[in-house]
Amino acid sequence: MEVVEAWERYAQGRMPRRETNASGAATWLNWTQYPDHGPDESILGELRGRTVLELGCGTGCNLAHLTTLGADCTGVDIAPSQRGKAVARWGRLPGLAFHTAEVTDYLTHTEGSFDVVLSIFGPVWFTDPEQLLPLIHKRLSPGGVLAFSHKPPTAGTRPVGTLREARAVTRWDYSPEEWSRLLASSGYSNLKAEVIPPPGGEDAGTLLVRAYAY
Structure with missing residues (x-):
């Protein structure tokens, strides 16, 4: 499948996350494209005892952090190699599972519900929202939160574009109002x-979106 191959090539070119962040923590969550910048997991509310699904979990670093806070976490990524990397680094942690799947297929066929669904520069940016958003809504518990981030559109960009690193992949560059x-x-x-402003010396901020299912 061309899309799977594209994301696998992209995954192979990614550098592993650092062992520790600027404050010396071994696990952390980062919503933006810049290290040690922006809000943390507190925007999701209380996490202990909650079920969390990350779409496009990569090597599992964000979910590993949420697991240490008491959440029961599941990660899904389309690139086959990502699951192996995630298990190798974080497989010792309890309450953490990883799956290889396309997100709409996973959401259609999985059972149960989640209190939190997140996507950080992940499939919410790269999947037709008219198809994906209702599927996520069906899997959210009452009062559950969907949170996602990606680069905001810039002047002159079209709402739908292509990922430079994986040209088989479509990208939905929507503004806060459109989302x-x-x-x-x-x-x-x-x-x-x-839009979270960028750190000093950087041009692009980060679009962060939260919404609830009641």
Whole structure:
């Protein structure tokens, strides 16, 4: 499958996350494209005892952190090699599982529900939202939160483009207003979409979106 091969090539070119961050922590969650920048997991609310699904989990570093906070975590990634890397680095942690699957297929066929679904520069950016957002909504528990981030569109960009590193992959470059409209039409409420300013010396911020299923 061309899309799987594209993401596998992209995954092979990615550098592993550092062993520790600037504060010396071995696990952490980062919503932006810059290290040690932006909000942390606290925007998701209390995590202990909650079920979390990450779409596009990569090597599992974000989920590993949430697991240490008491969450029961599941990660899904389309690139086959990512699961092996995630298990090798984080497989010792309890309450953490990884799967290789395309996200719409996983959401269609998996059972149960999740309190939190997140996607950090992941499939919410690269999957038709009119198909994906309703599928996520069906898997969210009442009051559950969907949170995702990606680069905001810049002047002159079209809403739909292609990932430079994986040209077989379509990207949905939507503004905060466009995401809010799409989420509302898919049944979400309490929407919040904001652009996190970049650190000094950088040009691009990060679009962070949260919405709830009631």
